[in-house]
Amino acid sequence: MTLEIKNVSKHFGDNVAVDDLNVEIPEGEIFGLLGGNGAGKTTTFRIILGLLNATEGNVLYNGKKIDYSVTDYIGYLPEERGLHPKLKVREQIQYLGKLKGMSGKEVDKQLDYWLEKFEVPENKNKKIEKLSKGNQQKIQVIASIIHNPSLIILDEPFSGLDPINVEILKRSVIEMKDKGATIIFSTHRMEHVEELCENVCILNKGRSVVAGNIDQIKSDFGQKEIVIEGDKDLSYIENMPGILSFKSVRKRVTIKIEDESFAEPIFNEVIKQGYVKRFEVKEPSMNDIFIAKVGEKFE
Numbered sequence: 324m325t326l327e328i329k330n331v332s333k334h335f336g337d338n339v340a341v342d343d344l345n346v347e348i349p350e351g352e353i354f355g356l357l358g359g360n361g362a363g364k365t366t367t368f369r370i371i372l373g374l375l376n377a378t379e380g381n382v383l384y385n386g387k388k389i390d391y392s393v394t395d396y397i398g399y400l401p402e403e404r405g406l407h408p409k410l411k412v413r414e415q416i417q418y419l420g421k422l423k424g425m426s427g428k429e430v431d432k433q434l435d436y437w438l439e440k441f442e443v444p445e446n447k448n449k450k451i452e453k454l455s456k457g458n459q460q461k462i463q464v465i466a467s468i469i470h471n472p473s474l475i476i477l478d479e480p481f482s483g484l485d486p487i488n489v490e491i492l493k494r495s496v497i498e499m500k501d502k503g504a505t506i507i508f509s510t511h512r513m514e515h516v517e518e519l520c521e522n523v524c525i526l527n528k529g530r531s532v533v534a535g536n537i538d539q540i541k542s543d544f545g546q547k548e549i550v551i552e553g554d555k556d557l558s559y560i561e562n563m564p565g566i567l568s569f570k571s572v573r574k575r576v577t578i579k580i581e582d583e584s585f586a587e588p589i590f591n592e593v594i595k596q597g598y599v600k601r602f603e604v605k606e607p608s609m610n611d612i613f614i615a616k617v618g619e620k621f622e
């Protein structure tokens with residue numbers, strides 16, 4: 324049940340929102356669609372769901388076009404959140420669950436389960452307008468997964484959540500994957516994809532600038548990071564060959580190098596100074612890769 328995005332472009336007048344995008348998302352995977360504001364993430368989701376027509380190309384799930392209006396196997400957390408503020412949580416979820424063909428009993432069971440998971444069981448009979456923004460967001464996520472969909476599309480699911488709730492949602496996303504769902508989510512926070520995804524696509528101005536397996540992307544990128552911890556003054560290393568950047572904060576030095584071959588000469592210099600607590604050659608972060616490929620930073 325692979326999701327295939329094939330040569331998809333979307334033009335809004337002269338504005339090219341998505342530009343010849345090709346992505347394959349295997350079944351049962353958590354896939355990250357990355358990019359800054361206006362990169363084309365939401366437009367891509369709307370095209371996947373059949374809510375927008377592509378100018379060119381097509382999207383197939385399980386070999387067929389998706390028509391969101393008639394599909395019960397899709398869960399979608401839209402960018403524009405759409406809960407009814409005057410309804411109580413249970414009333415809202417009952418309404419949406421029944422639209423997806425569930426019985427009232429089934430909805431209640433699932434709702435209790437997810438409210439417990441999201442650590443807000445006390446909100447079941449509260450009016451949505453009385454909940455904080457983050458807690459409304461949790462209800463919106465529950466609304467999109469209440470019917471146990473096999474394809475879940477989450478547009479910026481972590482935005483507006485505090486760090487504790489980000490962790491709770493991450494755990495739930497992993498649980499949905501373990502139950503067999505294919506999940507695609509968008510974010511402009513690189514660290515979210517590093518933790519959750521095997522494969523990603525980074526969009527910039529509608530184009531895929533980097534795509535594929537995260538480990539592979541990192542190893543193909545070539546550049547590495549060295550972290551050294553200890554008491555020694557290592558500032559002279561800054562002038563050695565292959566060094567792209569050198570940062571020293573308290574007792575920790577972080578060095579970016581062009582490729583791994585430059586690590587050994589640095590190591591040899593460092594141990595000449597005697598004992599160090601740590602010398603580690605690390606893969607670059609997705610943020611480093613994004614900056615190098617796109618020239619923008621997302622934090």
Ligand SMILES: Nc1ncnc2c1ncn2[C@@H]1O[C@H](COP(=O)(O)OP(=O)(O)OP(=O)(O)O)[C@@H](O)[C@H]1O
Binds near residue numbers: 339358360361365366
């Ligand atoms: N209905 C529309 N009409 C005209 N232009 C649109 C429309 N929807 C999106 N766009 C444009 O398409 C581009 C991509 O927008 P999109 O919302 O897909 O980006 P995004 O990556 O989801 O951004 P964000 O992170 O800000 O939500 C933008 O330049 C946007 O202005």
